[in-house]
Amino acid sequence: MTDWIAIGSINDIPRRGARCVKSPIGTIAVFRTVDDKVYAIEDRCPHRGGPLSQGIVHGAQVTCPLHNWVFSLETGEAQGADEGQVRTFALRLEGEVIYIDADLAMAIAAE
Template structure:
């Protein structure tokens, strides 16, 4: 059975925006789409290290603010001609609370 960690209320993340969770190994960006889906990925673009949490959210994708690379929030894969990926973290909503998979979160914070 999967354990889940409460990381905030749905309204803590603006629609088509992001908020970050700090971990010892870097930031995890939590995104909310226009239709209230939530996703979590590493906040660092593999291309030039741009903060994906500052990117533009469109559908279930985010565009890096530095060089316009587009990443799927569902898979973490770069879209189009770009190659690369960012790590994704399982999330779920429960009564408007955002929960992150505890095992994945612990792996991201293990030093």
């Protein structure tokens, strides 16, 4: 059974923006798209460690602010000619409250 932890309100995140959540595995970036979908990925680009939470959100993707690598917010995979992947985390939206899958985050921390 999945444990879900409330991490804030969707209204705390501007459309096409992000907020960060600290976790046992590091910082997780929580994104809100223009159509109010929410996604969570690790906040570190595998290329040079750029803070993805400070990147530009377009559709269901984010562009790293350091070197313009693009990542899918849905899968975490680099897009186009870029290579690499960031971890993704399951979110659930109930009304305005965002919940993160605590079991997944803890399992990754134990790796």
